[in-house]
Amino acid sequence: MTKTRTYLDWNATAPLVQAAREAMIAAMDVVGNPSSVHGEGRAAKGLMERARAQVAEAFGAQGADVVFTSGSTEGAALALTDRNLHCAGVEHDAVSAWCEVDLPVAKDGVVTVTDPAQSTVQLANSETGIIQKIPEGLAVCDATQGFGKIPVAFNWLGADMALISAHKIGGPKGVGALVLKQGLDVTARIRGGGQEMGRRSGTENLIGIAGFGAAAEAASKALADGLWDEVAEKRDYLEAMLADGVEDPIFVGQGAKRLPNTMNLITPGWRGETQVMQMDLAGFAVSAGSACSSGKVKASSVLTAMGFDADAATSALRVSIGPDVTKEELERFAKAWLSAYARWKKRAA
Amino acid sequence: MTKTRTYLDWNATAPLVQAAREAMIAAMDVVGNPSSVHGEGRAAKGLMERARAQVAEAFGAQGADVVFTSGSTEGAALALTDRNLHCAGVEHDAVSAWCEVDLPVAKDGVVTVTDPAQSTVQLANSETGIIQKIPEGLAVCDATQGFGKIPVAFNWLGADMALISAHKIGGPKGVGALVLKQGLDVTARIRGGGQEMGRRSGTENLIGIAGFGAAAEAASKALADGLWDEVAEKRDYLEAMLADGVEDPIFVGQGAKRLPNTMNLITPGWRGETQVMQMDLAGFAVSAGSACSSGKVKASSVLTAMGFDADAATSALRVSIGPDVTKEELERFAKAWLSAYARWKKRAA
Numbered sequence: 001m002t003k004t005r006t007y008l009d010w011n012a013t014a015p016l017v018q019a020a021r022e023a024m025i026a027a028m029d030v031v032g033n034p035s036s037v038h039g040e041g042r043a044a045k046g047l048m049e050r051a052r053a054q055v056a057e058a059f060g061a062q063g064a065d066v067v068f069t070s071g072s073t074e075g076a077a078l079a080l081t082d083r084n085l086h087c088a089g090v091e092h093d094a095v096s097a098w099c100e101v102d103l104p105v106a107k108d109g110v111v112t113v114t115d116p117a118q119s120t121v122q123l124a125n126s127e128t129g130i131i132q133k134i135p136e137g138l139a140v141c142d143a144t145q146g147f148g149k150i151p152v153a154f155n156w157l158g159a160d161m162a163l164i165s166a167h168k169i170g171g172p173k174g175v176g177a178l179v180l181k182q183g184l185d186v187t188a189r190i191r192g193g194g195q196e197m198g199r200r201s202g203t204e205n206l207i208g209i210a211g212f213g214a215a216a217e218a219a220s221k222a223l224a225d226g227l228w229d230e231v232a233e234k235r236d237y238l239e240a241m242l243a244d245g246v247e248d249p250i251f252v253g254q255g256a257k258r259l260p261n262t263m264n265l266i267t268p269g270w271r272g273e274t275q276v277m278q279m280d281l282a283g284f285a286v287s288a289g290s291a292c293s294s295g296k297v298k299a300s301s302v303l304t305a306m307g308f309d310a311d312a313a314t315s316a317l318r319v320s321i322g323p324d325v326t327k328e329e330l331e332r333f334a335k336a337w338l339s340a341y342a343r344w345k346k347r348a349a
Numbered sequence: 350m351t352k353t354r355t356y357l358d359w360n361a362t363a364p365l366v367q368a369a370r371e372a373m374i375a376a377m378d379v380v381g382n383p384s385s386v387h388g389e390g391r392a393a394k395g396l397m398e399r400a401r402a403q404v405a406e407a408f409g410a411q412g413a414d415v416v417f418t419s420g421s422t423e424g425a426a427l428a429l430t431d432r433n434l435h436c437a438g439v440e441h442d443a444v445s446a447w448c449e450v451d452l453p454v455a456k457d458g459v460v461t462v463t464d465p466a467q468s469t470v471q472l473a474n475s476e477t478g479i480i481q482k483i484p485e486g487l488a489v490c491d492a493t494q495g496f497g498k499i500p501v502a503f504n505w506l507g508a509d510m511a512l513i514s515a516h517k518i519g520g521p522k523g524v525g526a527l528v529l530k531q532g533l534d535v536t537a538r539i540r541g542g543g544q545e546m547g548r549r550s551g552t553e554n555l556i557g558i559a560g561f562g563a564a565a566e567a568a569s570k571a572l573a574d575g576l577w578d579e580v581a582e583k584r585d586y587l588e589a590m591l592a593d594g595v596e597d598p599i600f601v602g603q604g605a606k607r608l609p610n611t612m613n614l615i616t617p618g619w620r621g622e623t624q625v626m627q628m629d630l631a632g633f634a635v636s637a638g639s640a641c642s643s644g645k646v647k648a649s650s651v652l653t654a655m656g657f658d659a660d661a662a663t664s665a666l667r668v669s670i671g672p673d674v675t676k677e678e679l680e681r682f683a684k685a686w687l688s689a690y691a692r693w694k695k696r697a698a
Binding site: 005007009012013015016021024025028031032033035036037038039040041070071072073074076077092093094095097098165167172173174175189190191192193194201202203204205206207208209273276277279280284285286287 | 354356358361362364365370373374377380381382384385386387388389390419420421422423425426441442443444446447514516521522523524538539540541542543550551552553554555556557558622625626628629633634635636
């Protein structure tokens with residue numbers, strides 16, 4: 001008997017979409033180095049520039065500069081190093097590593113920005129799905145979790161720079177982009193051949209970039225086709241099922257503007273890591289927060305920044321879904337989780 | 350009629366080998382984030398660690414730390430920033446960007462190192478193929494062009510750290526590794542989730558890494574099977590054909606220890622870029638030096654460092670081949686090139 005697995009951890013990384021797979025396999029036959037002047041080099045360059053146009057189009061960034069990176073973590077280092085911008089505690093570690101973490105976060109997750117030109121704010125939070133209002137003139141916006149799940153256009157976003165990543169939208173892991181308003185610049189951190197207009201040297205991840213372009217185009221179409229409205233309905237359906245069986249459930253961000261695919265449920269005292277392991281054994285991939293390195297067990301800094309205490313911040317379960325997830329899968333998950341919850345309640349009593 | 354193309358620019362980037370292609374396509378079905386603790390995450394982690402073992406084995410670096418990067422350019426930044434090491438003018442821009450370029454280079458391309466612990470030297474040069482003797486205790490060795498083409502084992506190399514890149518050995522572009530002796534460390538330049546033991550954060554390029562592992566294993570086997578000895582014979586055959594038709598040919602590094610696949614021929618006065626374009630029109634992909642960004646036309650800094658004058662250093666043709674290239678293809682190339690050479694001589698006369 002094959003064990004059935006259900007993947008409900010799309011915010012950690014989304015499954016590769018068919019269009020990205022096909023574009024990557026096609027790119028495997030393009031032998032040239034995009035920096036070479038011969039036919040093979042020009043073909044590789046052409047493929048890369050096509051992907052750049054696809055990403056710009058999908059992100060509403062026509063006319064802006066799209067600098068390909070190895071992902072949003074590198075993009076954050078490129079955009080933020082030596083700038084000492086202000087950020088809030090709900091930002092991803094890849095962002096807060098370079099910032100003054102001193103912006104206030106309300107209980108509902110909303111960040112207050114006082115000096116946009118000297119601040120960075122995420123578009124949406126990976127753990128809670130909470131969406132921020134991006135103030136006009138913001139220095140940098142980490143749009144990694146929002147792009148592809150909600151309508152967003154860089155040219156209307158209000159930020160000077162934004163970070164996006166392929167693997168959150170059905171592209172491959174290890175490729176992303178820093179998008180900049182034209183006329184702005186950043187100091188290259190990886191130097192050498194002068195690729196990406198001198199902002200990011202190194203032979204480009206051609207196959208990954210081709211996958212990113214195709215995934216961006218597909219994500220844009222899925223959004224326009226209303227697939228993420230259906231995702232929101234499914235997420236709400238899941239929350240309703242769980243709410244029915246839980247005493248005083250705490251759904252983080254339920255009242256706020258949220259990504260359509262993210263549920264964050266706090267069950268004080270029942271550790272998130274334990275829930276993740278129990279659900280894993282039952283065949284479901286979920287998470288206790290963002291996918292940190294090697295499964296560190298610690299209180300979520302996102303929830304702590306929102307004012308939750310350590311007990312609550314270690315007792316969160318994140319379920320993040322996408323268009324491929326069915327209601328039937330969510331019903332099976334709800335059943336498995338509620339059964340584990342009941343066992344825990346009994347033991348805790 | 351399909352136009353036949355012959356790719357003779359393997360040092361710029363090598364065609365993807367079948368084993369890498371298959372490993373990458375298989376990795377496309379692995380959905381998890383290697384940092385996630387659930388089954389899907391562990392499967393992704395397992396795939397990555399398998400690739401790490403393959404790379405370590407192929408590079409003779411068992412027991413050393415293999416830190417995956419987006420390529421040797423990033424690896425160079427990681428290994429070299431803020432260390433101000435000494436290097437020679439024959440190093441790649443990605444290396445010299447971070448160094449004091451003050452080590453002497455002899456006319457035959459050999460670099461003299463006085464203080465190994467404060468220096469970086471390449472294993473082999475991308476333009477000339479010239480192989481350096483790596484002094485014991487060398488701080489950093491850029492092994493990008495040597496790895497996979499000549500026998501080399503990190504554990505016997507004498508260097509504390511080394512850079513390698515997948516796309517030079519038949520893997521995908523945009524993935525590489527910094528290899529370190531155990532106990533050494535580097536300051537992370539890309540921070541956040543703490544991946545790669547904190548040395549290089551960011552969700553890993555899983556598909557690319559899988560391809561790198563498979564390519565490394567295949568490269569190691571090809572080398573053991575003697576395929577690169579055949580490459581050397583073919584390269585020598587090409588040089589002999591060209592030498593027959595050229596007045597006083599200057600084959601750079603012909604007397605030195607050289608990579609088996611690289612030919613660098615200087616024809617003073619006939620610009621390398623012109624040759625590349627003429628050969629491209631005739632169906633052959635060759636190069637005038639390393640694949641710089643967007644085909645800058647300038648004197649080769651490698652040849653200049655070796656003492657060639659500006660005229661010679663702008664008149665080089667690099668042909669770099671691999672196991673797939675046939676003698677028949679080289680015969681066709683020699684014919685096309687000699688014919689263009691004769692036309693140039695006539696015009697120049």
